[in-house]
Amino acid sequence: MNDIVLHVADVDKSFGGLRALSNIDLQIEEGKTHAIIGPNGAGKSTLLNVCVGRIVPDSGAVIFNGKALTGRQPHEINQLGVARVFQTPEIFPDLSLLHNVMIPAFAKRDGAFTFNAWSGLVRESGIRAEAESVLEDIGLIEKKDLEAASLSRGDKRRLELAMGLVQHPRLLLLDEPTAGMSRHDTNRTIDLLKKIKERGMTKVIIEHDMHVVFSLADRISVLAQGRIIAEGTPEEVRNDPKVKEAYLGEAQ
Template identity: 75%
Template sequence: MSNVVLNVSDVQKSFGGLRALSDINLQIESGKTHAIIGPNGAGKSTLLNVCVGRIIPDSGSVIFDGQVLTGKKPHQINQAGVARVFQTPEIFPDLTLLQNVMVPAFARRDGAFRFNAAIDLRSEAELRDEAEDVLQDLGLHDLRNHLAGSLSRGDKRRLELAMCLIQKPKLLLLDEPTAGMSRHDTNRTIELLQRIKGRGMTKIVIEHDMHVVFSLADRISVLAQGAIIAEGSPDEVRGNPVVQEAYLGGAHL
């Protein structure tokens, strides 16, 4: 596979007697959207947690853009160009939408989540303009002065995505980005992710909704009981009888 930007090699992770990940090998191509699917408990979120430094694997390595991520702290991995949207939106509910987006903007500039008073106000104004542009792009600009805690679930997910996009990541990890959404909000999220696909950003998507997966993915890996049992294009995975049996008890995807 050419132009691999993320290389997960021989990763294993156990929790007590439970083998969560077993000899995971995964290569993600630059600029592509790679979906990871599988039944509950397959190890999908554990794999993402390994990639972002929240879980240290028992063995194996994760290399992103030529840098070894294994053993690094989550903030170091974030600074290397990896951002993540979580299953439950991680926002600041008592801040406005604009303030929420400016927090990671300051972090990207200063290298830590802090405000540097020594930096002139013109630089802050530039960050504010950039934050407003991102909110505009995600259809949230009219709500920029509203408290984030007042948003619907779908808008909270879009806000968290805005907080990731302003960091200008090279790799975006989305952990069930449409979980709990109405069909209307799900379709809006699909349209949004399709729109940003042309920006050259690599994305990994964990998702149970097959409509979302087949709408977005260039390639799909299937996890079951902590191991990759199949990988291929959406059409290849859709027609794979092993996947149908493991994922849907033999029903067609």
């Protein structure tokens, strides 16, 4: 068994009377792609938000690489090596695509704050080259000088993926990376994520699209009503009667 990169230990979270997460225990192995699936309202996004510090759990802890993430600021969690791609594209709409990708690369290289008001952006050829190569991978290189606001929703999502990838995070959290994409773009994204997998990046993916899940995931956890009802390889999960009842059956 590989090292555990992320350990979600006994996490509980309630909103008012609703128990969004109960006793969630999840271990993500190094280098694996771990998918979390489940019907709407199962608590998937809440779980991801707990991992990046957006939501503080009522009890339990999230441990990344031996360090507790609970209670840390979002920027600290990112600096530890956890990058997140949001469900609704969170980009810098007023900046060019190239700058959108250069910014996370700066965060990775220079840390949470650097007062480099005197150095010229033009001299940052290393960061620029890095950003351009990721844009190349993701298929947006021809649009690099456009304003990000002008992109289609699918392109925005891919741009955000590029912003995550350029940081070479130890753990990449993807919230429905292909939602709102055309079939063609979805397949392209799957190919890209497969390519990254070969480089050994650990990923957690929340996804509705079973095609995406079964083409990418090494392990799958199934969430329903705030609980993990099944976990295993894609084959095991596919054949689990409980999963069929709770989720797959419902979809058919």
